[in-house]
Amino acid sequence: MKNVSLGESQKVKRKITILTGAGMSADSGLKTFRDADGLWEGHDVMEVASPQGFRSNPELVLQFYNERRRQLLQASPNAGHRALVDLEKKFHTHIITQNVDDLHERAGSSRVLHLHGELLKVRSTAPPFSVYHWEKDLYLGDVCEAGNQLRPHIVWFGEEVPLLPRAASITSEADILIIVGTSLQVYPAASLLYYAEEGVPIYLVDPRPALAPTPGLNLHLIPRKASEGVPELVSQLLDQGN
CATH class of the missing domain: 3.40.50.1220 (TPP-binding domain)
Structure with a gap:
């Protein structure tokens, strides 16, 4: 060594x-990632963990992470x-x-x-991509100071x-x-x-x-x-x- x-x-x-x-x-x-069958808590991962999924059904994506966030707040190391x-x-x-x-x-x-990324953080969907600590549910209409919709601070499939x-x-x-x-x-x-x-x-x-x-x-x-x-x-x- x-x-x-x-x-x-x-x-x-x-x-x-x-x-x-x-x-x-x-x-x-x-369960922090997909199961062996390619599903994450019953969802196709591309529906809830990709930019395309968020554009297609943002309500589903936000609700999915709201559930994960609630679960995390009840968990312990x-x-x-x-x-x-x-x-x-x-x-x-x-x-x-x-x-x-x-x-x-x-x-x-x-x-x-x-x-x-981090489940207890959210970020804006447009520059300058402000990041916030977040423990409550996130909904459409929750925006940053610049008026841009907030999204989970998660690196989704297809993102850098x-x-x-x-x-x-x-x-x-x-x-x-x-x-x-x-x-x-x-x-x-x-x-x-x-x-x-x-x-x-x-x-x-x-x-x-x-x-x-x-x-x-x-x-x-x-x-x-x-x-x-x-x-x-x-x-x-x-x-x-x-």
């Missing part, structure tokens, strides 16, 4: 990057979320999440980058992922990469794996890992759900850091 010297007695903390997906929040009762907070005691950690919930923040993690370059940079600096609860099938987020330096230990926590050990990939599989596997892994890493 990298070991950067700051002097004779002080050294930089090792950097851990954590990439989390829907499985991270599953034990909190949230699980043991996996809480365990990741403990890593900050000895490591420089950064969470890159595909999830749109705020459970990492509520658990206490201080550096969280949301690749696909503006934070991807930042996420790639964070991943490239990692001494350890932890992947939790993601199928690694959704691009461009899945491409982050390949920004890790060669030889960096990669820990994949998922009951059905989508990756298999291959030559040249320093991969460690933990076939457990997040609320079980993450606390176990964190405990091991903290012990190694002593």
